[in-house]
Amino acid sequence: MTVSLGGKRRGLRSAIFGVTALAVVVAASAAAADVLSVVQARQGHFKAIGKAAKAMSEQLKSPTPSVPTIQAAVKQIDALAPELPTWFPAGSGPAAGVKTQAKAEIWAKPDAFKHDAAAFAEAAHKLDLVAASGDLSAIRAQAQAMGQTCKTCHEAFRQRDD
Amino acid sequence: MTDERAAPRRGWGPGIKVWDAPTRWFHGLIVVVIGLAWWTESHDEMDWHIRIGCALLGMVVFRLLWGVFGGETARFSSFVRGPRTVLAYAVKLARGGTSADEVGHNPMGGWSVVALLGVMAAEVGFGLFCVDVDGLESGPLADRVSFQAGRTAAHWHTVLFNALLALIALHLCAIAFYTLVRRNNLIGPMLTGRKRVAASSGEADAVQSRSPLIFLASAAVAAGVAVWAAYGFKI
Numbered sequence: 571m572t573v574s575l576g577g578k579r580r581g582l583r584s585a586i587f588g589v590t591a592l593a594v595v596v597a598a599s600a601a602a603a604d605v606l607s608v609v610q611a612r613q614g615h616f617k618a619i620g621k622a623a624k625a626m627s628e629q630l631k632s633p634t635p636s637v638p639t640i641q642a643a644v645k646q647i648d649a650l651a652p653e654l655p656t657w658f659p660a661g662s663g664p665a666a667g668v669k670t671q672a673k674a675e676i677w678a679k680p681d682a683f684k685h686d687a688a689a690f691a692e693a694a695h696k697l698d699l700v701a702a703s704g705d706l707s708a709i710r711a712q713a714q715a716m717g718q719t720c721k722t723c724h725e726a727f728r729q730r731d732d
Numbered sequence: 733m734t735d736e737r738a739a740p741r742r743g744w745g746p747g748i749k750v751w752d753a754p755t756r757w758f759h760g761l762i763v764v765v766i767g768l769a770w771w772t773e774s775h776d777e778m779d780w781h782i783r784i785g786c787a788l789l790g791m792v793v794f795r796l797l798w799g800v801f802g803g804e805t806a807r808f809s810s811f812v813r814g815p816r817t818v819l820a821y822a823v824k825l826a827r828g829g830t831s832a833d834e835v836g837h838n839p840m841g842g843w844s845v846v847a848l849l850g851v852m853a854a855e856v857g858f859g860l861f862c863v864d865v866d867g868l869e870s871g872p873l874a875d876r877v878s879f880q881a882g883r884t885a886a887h888w889h890t891v892l893f894n895a896l897l898a899l900i901a902l903h904l905c906a907i908a909f910y911t912l913v914r915r916n917n918l919i920g921p922m923l924t925g926r927k928r929v930a931a932s933s934g935e936a937d938a939v940q941s942r943s944p945l946i947f948l949a950s951a952a953v954a955a956g957v958a959v960w961a962a963y964g965f966k967i
Contacts (some may be wrong), residue, residue: 624874
């Protein structure tokens with residue numbers, strides 16, 4: 571009787587342990603899936619910016635630049651730029667075990683990161699205003715200034731490709 | 733050694749002519765141009781990097797033309813050998829049986845040239861389509877492909893540059909081996925065009941002068957391709 575009861579208790583304990591372990595594993599993999607989707611969304615946003623920047627710089631290099639194409643591309647960048655800091659929630663860095671070129675410094679030096687991101691957003695907005703004027707040489711100068719903010723931030727916070 | 737020309741500055745001129753001037757100038761220039769391409773990229777001088785890449789494309793075109801119309805030792809038909817010849821030469825090399833009087837590319841060295849030229853051609857080929865991570869700097873043909881494709885081209889541009897460095901390192905090691913171990917001076921002839929060889933190997937030049945018109949025509953085609961590339965192939 572006692573033995574049998576003890577057996578039941580052991581069985582119950584194992585069951586509780588098993589369910590808990592399973593829950594932990596499920597939660598962990600759900601978190602990993604979450605991080606992955608965050609990273610993929612982030613990459614999607616940056617690719618959208620890259621695509622727009624490519625469209626713009628091709629026009630700026632062209633002998634016959636299309637100002638409306640430049641304006642549309644710049645609008646896209648200006649719309650995305652202010653959101654940039656929100657694409658880097660805590661826990662979406664390299665420590666999460668997901669393939670990302672975001673450096674741990676983003677979360678280690680949040681003020682410096684936000685400063686660089688703000689510089690980009692500001693430059694993108696200014697570019698939008700300059701683009702509206704249609705003055706190509708002014709657009710070129712501001713596009714270069716904005717490109718510098720990309721580089722500055724990437725230098726500090728993005729792993730180089732190799 | 734019965735031939736007094738064989739010692740002690742063996743390998744340096746006068747000797748017989750083994751490399752024509754365009755082949756040697758191509759070699760000297762490609763070293764400088766690859767160095768400049770590297771320097772400009774690592775110093776973020778992308779406008780110059782792209783111009784230099786276009787020049788490199790022209791040089792590869794020149795070398796391919798010269799491999800058909802150039803001096804004997806520069807021609808692919810003279811140095812691209814079949815696997816059996818290459819294997820036989822490798823065995824001979826391993827046994828120390830190669831002669832210090834060889835002229836032109838040996839059967840293994842010939843494939844090294846093909847590999848170097850092939851990787852250079854692929855490297856500039858991908859370079860034409862490269863887009864940088866910010867979407868702001870791009871190769872002359874990048875406007876024909878998507879941002880994503882341009883990024884993939886940039887990835888291969890990086891991979892192939894490392895492959896090129898590895899081939900260059902192998903090339904330098906082989907030269908050092910021949911010069912120091914086999915006492916076969918490969919450097920002198922590539923600088924002066926001439927090599928001292930034992931009289932028994934023959935007195936005749938291994939390469940005959942070609943009409944300057946052939947050189948001028950090849951160089952003009954190469955320069956045309958370089959300039960055309962620099963304008964995104966749009967003229």
